[in-house]
Amino acid sequence: MSSKGSCSLHSSIGKKQVMGVSGLLLCGFLLTHMLGNFTMFIGADAFNKYSHTLTSNPLIYLAEAGLAALFLCHIFMAIKLILENKAARPVSYHMRETSGRGSTFASSTMPYTGSIALIFLIIHILGLKFGTQYTIIINGVEMRDIYKTTIEYFRDSLHVLGYIVAVVSLGIHVSHGFWSAFQSLGFNHPKYIGKIQLLSKLFGIVVAVGFSSFPIFCYLQGGK
Template sequence: MNALTRILNSPVGRKVTMAVSGLLLLGFLVAHLTGNMLILVSKETFNHYGHTLISNPMIYLAEAGLLGLFVMHFTTGLYLTRKNRAARPQAYERNERAGYASRKTLASTTMIFSGLVVLVFVPLHIWGFKFGAYYESAEPGVRDLHRLVIETFQQPAWVIWYVAVMTIVGFHLWHGFGSGFESLGLSYRKGLRRFGQFLAVVIAGGFLLIPVLIYMIGDKL
């Protein structure tokens, strides 16, 4: 146990914790987005999908795992940020980007802020949908989550909030994916970073497309 604490509490171990939890959470986002896309198929498909998910007893294990990863990611992130700031007590009077080989971007310098937005967003999101209004569908025992989603995204305020947060998530992933692989010592290659940026656009774009589509043509879905 002592050796494990030592590994996790080392400067490399903390970054590995960030990378592993972050990349697994990104994997969850891919699954979540794929599920969401079913709303574009049909009302029944979407509601059945939701019903299948929550009626499987393994869901509690999966939820506990996700919560664990989420807590691990943000507590380590907050701790690292505090420590990193302490490493430079006095700021530069003038600080510029070096250019050339540097990959510093708006995304990479704002990871803690984009992360904090997600930290606020996730509880609100779960409260709004998972613990939101319960409508019974035509089939007894099956929740009509479709109706709740459509009702929510016909309110412009929710659409704006979701579009804004998903854009910020995209920024977080833009740097996070490639950075995670570098922290794991698996790859420092340009191609993998580019793939991460592509993934960030696809995931953020996919998530924000749904509220926008519902707002525009919700009555047809």
């Protein structure tokens, strides 16, 4: 037998592993982004100072470029895999049922929840990062008043609703994606796979509930 064959990234397993690693790193971003956003519960100054600390660091451009590369890598690979998977079954079934013992709502809707998250990501960046610019002086330092932008943005109940739908989709997406990454990387053993799957579901709930808390908080603040 010859081991000659595929360039690693052209192999079905290589592609799975790229999806898994990029997905796990993006999960890390989600977690840090959420933890950082919790500063808005402390107050406007804390949130603005947190945002200023991040954006005034010149390394932010490197971090943003890395993050963009991760997203592009994950999205590009996903599109490639979806097209290949579609081509692998040119004639679909007249009737197809799942057994109820394997696939889940989260696992069977990955392309859809992922697409919702992608559309949301673009709207989210345009509405907040590139949203209305206000400045504020805290302790003699002039900085962007991102708190005000955020509060204003979520005065619109449609923005709140859209955000919640998107982060719930994202929660569903990661509830399968997180454990799936471990499986793709070869981590599946009866002694721990149950715990990874449980952690994956919990992570999905934390993402959905944690991120939903921000627009709800802002909406309640904005009403005052």
